[in-house]
Amino acid sequence: MTAELLERLIACIGSLLVGGTASWQLRNELPLHGLDAQVTKLLLGLMIVGCVLALLASLNVLGAFA
Amino acid sequence: MAVRSVARTTPYLEKVAVEARYNDVDPVYAETRDIRLFGFVLFLLADCVLFGAFVFAYLYLRTAAPTWPPVVDGKQLPRLDVAFGAMNSIVLFGSGVTMHFALESWKHLKKLAFNFWLVATILLGIGFLAGQAHEYMSAQMTWQGSTFGASFFTLTGLHGFHVFAGVCFLTVLGIQANRGVYTGSKYFGLVAGTLYWHFVDVIWVLLFFLFYLW
Numbered sequence: 164m165t166a167e168l169l170e171r172l173i174a175c176i177g178s179l180l181v182g183g184t185a186s187w188q189l190r191n192e193l194p195l196h197g198l199d200a201q202v203t204k205l206l207l208g209l210m211i212v213g214c215v216l217a218l219l220a221s222l223n224v225l226g227a228f229a
Numbered sequence: 230m231a232v233r234s235v236a237r238t239t240p241y242l243e244k245v246a247v248e249a250r251y252n253d254v255d256p257v258y259a260e261t262r263d264i265r266l267f268g269f270v271l272f273l274l275a276d277c278v279l280f281g282a283f284v285f286a287y288l289y290l291r292t293a294a295p296t297w298p299p300v301v302d303g304k305q306l307p308r309l310d311v312a313f314g315a316m317n318s319i320v321l322f323g324s325g326v327t328m329h330f331a332l333e334s335w336k337h338l339k340k341l342a343f344n345f346w347l348v349a350t351i352l353l354g355i356g357f358l359a360g361q362a363h364e365y366m367s368a369q370m371t372w373q374g375s376t377f378g379a380s381f382f383t384l385t386g387l388h389g390f391h392v393f394a395g396v397c398f399l400t401v402l403g404i405q406a407n408r409g410v411y412t413g414s415k416y417f418g419l420v421a422g423t424l425y426w427h428f429v430d431v432i433w434v435l436l437f438f439l440f441y442l443w
Contacts, residue, residue: 170312177319184326198266199420202273203329206427210325213434216442217315217322226311226442 174221182214258415269421273428276391280432283387287380287439298370298377306370306377314441317360318433321392324353325430328399332423335406338413347403350426354396361389381440388436391429398422 189207192200219225291297298306331346364385370378402422405411411419 167310167312170316174312174315174319177316177323181319181323181326185322185329188326188329198263198270199424202270202424203427206424206431207325207329209431209434210322210427213318213322213430213437216434216438217318220311220315220442226308226315 171221171223174217178214178218178221182211182218185211185214255415258417262417265417266420269424273424276428280384280387280435283380283384284435284439287384290376290380294376299375301370301375306375309364309368309381309441311441313360313364314437317357317364318437320353320360321357321430321433324350324357325427327353328423328426332419335411335416335419336413340406343406344403347399347406351396351399351403354392354399354426358389358392358396361385361392384436385440388429388432391432395422395426395429398425 185207189204189211192204192207216225296305298308300306327346327349331343331350334340334342334346365382368378368381370381372378372382399422402418405418406416
């Protein structure tokens with residue numbers, strides 16, 4: 164197993180795990196009100212987008228330049 | 230029947246518990262909490278403007294260049310390592326999740342779990358910084374050599390500084406929390422720390438896309 168493959172594997176499994184957990188946290192935050200809850204919802208949502216980007220990058224869908 | 234009855238009364242009991250917690254709150258704290266929170270959100274917005282200025286400078290340089298990464302001394306610079314970047318990104322995003330768990334643990338008065346998640350967040354933050362250091366050492370460009378190098382080191386360096394500041398911030402919060410500065414109803418510092426850490430995560434989403442994927 165090459166280092167790159169290992170990195171992709173960690174990124175792929177990690178993005179599924181982190182993205183899934185962040186989605187669950189966002190779901191729990193949804194009924195809450197207040198400025199801190201609203202900002203947290205926005206930031207968690209954007210973090211989930213980041214997890215999707217990392218997942219696509221690990222699967223060579225995004226950032227495949229070679 | 231009994232299960233249904235418990236399920237019906239649980240939200241009520243939770244509401245009572247929350248109200249009881251908030252009843253012993255310091256009145257000055259209760260009055261100023263929202264103002265302080267608003268001030269902190271304004272600070273995050275000001276930080277967005279700072280990053281925005283550098284990001285737009287990068288976009289200008291990138292769109293003005295005939296090729297990207299640019300050619301230096303007749304040789305095109307290589308792209309950054311996407312696999313490593315994705316792995317390092319997940320380390321940082323994972324720290325956002327653990328920080329959220331830390332705050333939730335504190336809200337539910339679980340101090341041991343709070344300490345566990347906070348230490349995990351700090352370690353993941355340090356792990357991300359170590360990954361960035363590795364990226365810097367293995368990068369085949371310099372700060373002065375090209376617009377790519379200049380913008381990469383400036384933006385990721387600025388972000389890295391924020392992560393470092395965040396690690397220090399969270400360490401101080403952890404010490405304060407264990408010294409009894411925060412209570413079950415008075416924990417604005419922990420909310421601010423969590424928002425800051427999420428903000429640092431989200432800035433990295435943009436930088437990861439701009440430098441590694443685009």
